[in-house]
Amino acid sequence: MGPEKRELYRLPWSMNDNPIAWLELTDICNIHCDGCYRQNVTGHKTLDQMKDEVDFFCQWRNPDNFSLAGGEPLIHPDVLELVSYIATRGVKPVILTNAKALTPELLKDLKKAGVAGFTIHIDSHQERPGWIGKSESELNELRQKYADMIADEGGMYVIFNSTVYPSTFSEIPDVVRWGQANIDRVHGMVFITYRTATLDDSVAMDALDRDVDISKLSYTRDSFDEEFVTSPQVYELLRREFPEYDAAAYLGGTVKHDSFKWLVGAQMGSRHKVYGSIGKRTMELSQTGHHLWTGRYLAYLSASKVGSKIFLLAPWDRTLRQAWKNRLAYLLRHPLSLFERIYIQSIAVIQAPDILPDGRADMCDSCPDITIYDGKFVNSCRMDECRLFGGFVTVLDKDEVTAAKN
Ligand code: SF4
Secondary structure, rough: OOEEEEEEEEEOOOOOOEEEEEEEOOOOOOOOOOOOOOOOOOEEOOOOHHHHHHHHHHHHHHEEEEEEEEOHHHHHHHHHHHHHHHHHHHEEEEEEEEEOOOOOOOOHHHHHHHOOEEEEOOOOOOOOOOOOOOOOOHHHHHHHHHHHHHHOOOOOEEEEEEEOOOOHHHEEEEEEEHHHOOOOOOOOOEEEOOOOOOOEEEEOOOOOOEEEHHHHHOEOOOOOOOOOHHHHHHHHHHHHHHOOEEEEEOOOOOOOOOOOEEEEEEEEEEEEEEEEEEEEEEHHHHHHHHHHHHHHOOOHHHHHHHHHHHHHHHHHHHHHHHHHHHHHHHHHHHHHHOOOOOOOEEEEEEOEEEEOOOOEEEEEEOOOOOOEEEEEEEEHHHHHHHHHOOOOEEEEEEEEHHHHHH
């Protein structure tokens, strides 16, 4: 199930040459999401501490953008100074936010400070005041509010994230349909499949084989009886509902050869019609071309504002050629569409870490969301294990441990 890996481009990112630097301003948040992996332990970082992290990332990571995350970064009192500091270093500051604190006034100030864009996380498991109990489809109204606010201000891009639970899997097409109808103002959508560790059937140990209490982590549940959604399942659903969509690139897992941890595609179209997607060759040319030109890889293809010029690559890219044919066929039937603007909109699926039966975690190979803890790079999704237990923990099935002891 899922795409063939050889039909996709393996993103060329690595530990030291990666377009994304994940910098957390705070571990305090103004709402509570079911899928969140950050505990409130230390509060806001100081501006000096964050500037040191910026310098560290610039020295060791070669980022094209900073993902300013949390907690909720917009409640940090120094967010504008930090954005400005990053922008003056020639790197794009991007805010990862639930947007609850985002107002038109703050947006103006952030733009003035140099923010490049936003990744806004909205889904139906957030305990968001005023939106509790709403479906993903009903939440499109809230997504629209922020998409319009950012488009009206202009000059910044916006991507919408949501965590996918077994119960919301079938609602993904509602979000994509909304995104396609707003392709002129929504630059991408990201679907992150929910994962949790459970307490009922597992034991956890630190690096010294001491038992640890993983109920202290925000991403553990007493039990979880449903089947986790996988990225190939999301891919299949997207292909079924939106035949014009296709994936073009991936990151695999650190343990399992057949994992699709990041599955990335980009569709292209106008406000009235989506013509198709780019293929692996265009993705490869974009990454290597950007690296040749700027010395850095690219995090968001849609941010490059290439529009219909991308069709120039059609001779080298089978998937893009099909999109171009679809565009020509549509033009013949609707000649006025010649004047429509063409937009690119990315769709990414991220499959969060999977705990394997032997206790290892299958992580994202060349993890793009690495952050800094104690002077070292760590995967941001597991940093709380370091903060609470001094390092990553191993989670094993209780029955298997008992059997091994007997
Ligand atoms: S391994 Fe990295 S990219 Fe993957 S979910 Fe964790 S932090 Fe995100």
